[in-house]
Amino acid sequence: xxxxxxxxxxxxxxxQKITIDGFYFGDTSRKTVAVVGATRGDEYxxxxxxxxxxxxxxxxxxxxxxxxxxxxxxxxxxxQFSMNVGKRFFPVDNTDINRxxxxxxxxxxxxxxxxxxxxxxxxxxxxxxxxxxxLHGKFVPHVRTMYTDYQDNSIASDFGxxxxxxxxxxxxxxxxxxxxxxxxxxxxxxxxxxFNTTIDMPAAQQAVEAIIRFLVKRGVLSxxxxxxxxxxxxxxxxxxxxxxxxxxxGFFFPIAQLGQQVRKxxxxxxxxxxxxxxxxxxxxxxxxxxxxxxxxxxxVSEHTAVFGIADTxxx
Amino acid sequence: MNIRDVVRxxxxxxxxxxxxxxxxxxxxxxxxxxxxITGTHGDELEGQYVAWSLARILNERLxxxxxxxxxxxxxxxxxxxxxxxxxxxxDLDMNRIFxxxxxxxxxxxxxGKIVEDIKGADLSIDIHASNIFLRELxxxxxxxxxxxxxxxxxxxxxxxxxxxxxxxxxxxxTLAWSLNSxxxxxxxVEMGVGMRxxxxxxxxxxxxxxxxxxxxGILDGPVMPVFPPIISTDxxxxxxxxxxxxxxxxxxxxxxxxxKGQVVGIVADPLTGHxxxxxxxxxxxxxxxxxxxxxxxxxxxxxxxxGGAL
Numbered sequence: 372x373x374x375x376x377x378x379x380x381x382x383x384x385x386x387q388k389i390t391i392d393g394f395y396f397g398d399t400s401r402k403t404v405a406v407v408g409a410t411r412g413d414e415y416x417x418x419x420x421x422x423x424x425x426x427x428x429x430x431x432x433x434x435x436x437x438x439x440x441x442x443x444x445x446x447x448x449x450x451q452f453s454m455n456v457g458k459r460f461f462p463v464d465n466t467d468i469n470r471x472x473x474x475x476x477x478x479x480x481x482x483x484x485x486x487x488x489x490x491x492x493x494x495x496x497x498x499x500x501x502x503x504x505x506l507h508g509k510f511v512p513h514v515r516t517m518y519t520d521y522q523d524n525s526i527a528s529d530f531g532x533x534x535x536x537x538x539x540x541x542x543x544x545x546x547x548x549x550x551x552x553x554x555x556x557x558x559x560x561x562x563x564x565x566f567n568t569t570i571d572m573p574a575a576q577q578a579v580e581a582i583i584r585f586l587v588k589r590g591v592l593s594x595x596x597x598x599x600x601x602x603x604x605x606x607x608x609x610x611x612x613x614x615x616x617x618x619x620x621g622f623f624f625p626i627a628q629l630g631q632q633v634r635k636x637x638x639x640x641x642x643x644x645x646x647x648x649x650x651x652x653x654x655x656x657x658x659x660x661x662x663x664x665x666x667x668x669x670x671v672s673e674h675t676a677v678f679g680i681a682d683t684x685x686x
Numbered sequence: 687m688n689i690r691d692v693v694r695x696x697x698x699x700x701x702x703x704x705x706x707x708x709x710x711x712x713x714x715x716x717x718x719x720x721x722x723i724t725g726t727h728g729d730e731l732e733g734q735y736v737a738w739s740l741a742r743i744l745n746e747r748l749x750x751x752x753x754x755x756x757x758x759x760x761x762x763x764x765x766x767x768x769x770x771x772x773x774x775x776x777d778l779d780m781n782r783i784f785x786x787x788x789x790x791x792x793x794x795x796x797x798g799k800i801v802e803d804i805k806g807a808d809l810s811i812d813i814h815a816s817n818i819f820l821r822e823l824x825x826x827x828x829x830x831x832x833x834x835x836x837x838x839x840x841x842x843x844x845x846x847x848x849x850x851x852x853x854x855x856x857x858x859x860t861l862a863w864s865l866n867s868x869x870x871x872x873x874x875v876e877m878g879v880g881m882r883x884x885x886x887x888x889x890x891x892x893x894x895x896x897x898x899x900x901x902x903g904i905l906d907g908p909v910m911p912v913f914p915p916i917i918s919t920d921x922x923x924x925x926x927x928x929x930x931x932x933x934x935x936x937x938x939x940x941x942x943x944x945x946k947g948q949v950v951g952i953v954a955d956p957l958t959g960h961x962x963x964x965x966x967x968x969x970x971x972x973x974x975x976x977x978x979x980x981x982x983x984x985x986x987x988x989x990x991x992x993g994g995a996l
Contacts, residue, residue: 380984380985381929381930381932381962381983383981384933384955384958385957386931389983459777463981464817464819465772467777470856477925477927478985479985479986479987480983480985481985482985483985505776505777505778506791507775541859542782542857542859543778543783545856614789614790614791616791620695620697621698621699622698645698645699646699646700668775670698672695672696672697672703672792674695674791674792674795675791
């Protein structure tokens, strides 16, 4: 393993330099797999997954299980500046690095950061990002990609995660890392695991296992690498994820468990009036499926997407 | 006084998020409708003055008014009231979630109702105020894809500049794009600076809006003379970005003409007393954007200069 500085720029007079490091494995002249961890300051889970992956790859490389014709880079964090001050986005102007790709080296600060990251990870055959969603909540662990006409759906099952979601991009998605990876020729996946701002160690270990499994299936790691058998992957279009919208504002109490099979009419959760403690709304499933997303906010407004149900009926 | 809800959503505890508009209906005959919209970003306050000023004037001139003026003073009242640029508790910039949808969460739902409400207007004007970092000369920004339709409409608004900028996919989620794409003309005004009100600019835009209304046949009465704007494309705009981090101190005046090589400002290091960087104009031209907030990082936008034949 080799640790290299891939990006740094001028330090503010009373702060240290902003730096981004990459951890390289195998033949560094080969661009096989790039992994990017946190791009936001509250993505603790995503940094941890990257750290655990680096630890595991060091071990596997030392054991001679890494293909000599492959090169891997892992960038655990592009957001240390934000993480150190407890902000999700770039603290100065609140811009989101993951809305700045492919970046611009003569542009604004986060465009330059994105450019630094992108130059280090583009041209890799496969790109894997530890992602987080713009709505507050937890998903069933899954791998996801943007529909771009360039994506390769056939190998998503190599992660062995239970679900693969194909997202049809909105205009704002065109500046994400996943989208730009694909436009520039890489096969890109985003892994969703656990919450932000907290650590879910079993989910982190599951994500690392999924990446190792992918690397073995793709021939980057030897078939002698010990891996657990993954799950059968169900492919879902994002249009088959049905949101359950609250009709009341108040305190939200989920009842149904993430990953649970639900039937239309099942009670999923309640909204309580915070002042009277009376129930304002009982929230029921509008369709059959798997409970795929649960909002993590306690205080919710009317018309909040409090649950997402994956319609698996057509599969 | 005719204050109406555009959309109302219950917040968690004892309050509603209400997007409101002031509908001013003239006493004179006419069916045209013009919408004045502002407050998408909670730190941009220049439009507050224009909304207030325009409502005051029109309330006194109802007999001259043909048709309807809808004034939307705040699309993001939670942001304005909490001194927050974005939608509190939400990751995405409000001006990146249009046209919104009933099928998404609360903020996208609100965005959808706003578009629905403005749809069909003869003209809409979306007033922005840069941000807290940059001060802008009064200008109208128009996507090149809509320039043929919108540039003639923008000339009467009494602004210094019409900037026709290139199209980018990500901008297709703005309010202006969403409205223009459904055939409701929308002009985007940028002027002044965040968290402040520049009365002179607000008065100029108010005059421009009244002039435009007169030319559209919505308002009777004398037409005030307005400045003819400079019309430019990206090709004549150059950017100055900091390459060092520190404290920016301007040496040129906002709105002045600068020469190629002229020092626009410096990046200072208060810890050592050194000048880390001198930032120079890349060409002769008008300094129409200038850094207002002194803290800068490598990459921070310092200024924009408009060149070409001015």
